[in-house]
Amino acid sequence: MEFCDDCGSMMKTEGDVWVCGNCGAEKPRDSANEAHMTSTDAREETEVVDMSEVDDEEIGPTTTVICPECGHDRARYEMKQIRSADESETRFFTCTECGHKWREDDH
Numbered sequence: 001m002e003f004c005d006d007c008g009s010m011m012k013t014e015g016d017v018w019v020c021g022n023c024g025a026e027k028p029r030d031s032a033n034e035a036h037m038t039s040t041d042a043r044e045e046t047e048v049v050d051m052s053e054v055d056d057e058e059i060g061p062t063t064t065v066i067c068p069e070c071g072h073d074r075a076r077y078e079m080k081q082i083r084s085a086d087e088s089e090t091r092f093f094t095c096t097e098c099g100h101k102w103r104e105d106d107h
């Protein structure tokens with residue numbers, strides 16, 4: 001819902017613009033849409049929440065992965081190259097909750 005800047009009457013949409021039913025003033029709908037967009041702020045808040053890995057330096061790098069043993073969603077990991085050099089590196093996980101160890105390609 002938009003109101004006319006000039007006379008304060010209710011405006012109606014016509015294509016890409018708002019048109020005042022009283023005085024005929026127009027303004028683009030885009031500017032009105034931007035004013036209602038709060039997604040930028042919401043995204044920033046989400047990022048702050050995600051930065052919960054404050055104890056990284058104590059326990060090493062962690063990643064979000066489900067422990068097959070207890071279902072915990074965070075584990076320490078290290079990259080290791082196994083067998084021949086032309087095989088890709090494999091991640092080894094250690095559950096931060098129960099200490100269970102497993103290999104990425106065990107799934």
Ligand SMILES: [Zn+2]
Pocket residue numbers: 004005006007008009020021022023024025
């Ligand atoms: Zn008007």
Ligand SMILES: [Zn+2]
Pocket residue numbers: 067068069070071072095096097098099100
């Ligand atoms: Zn676990």
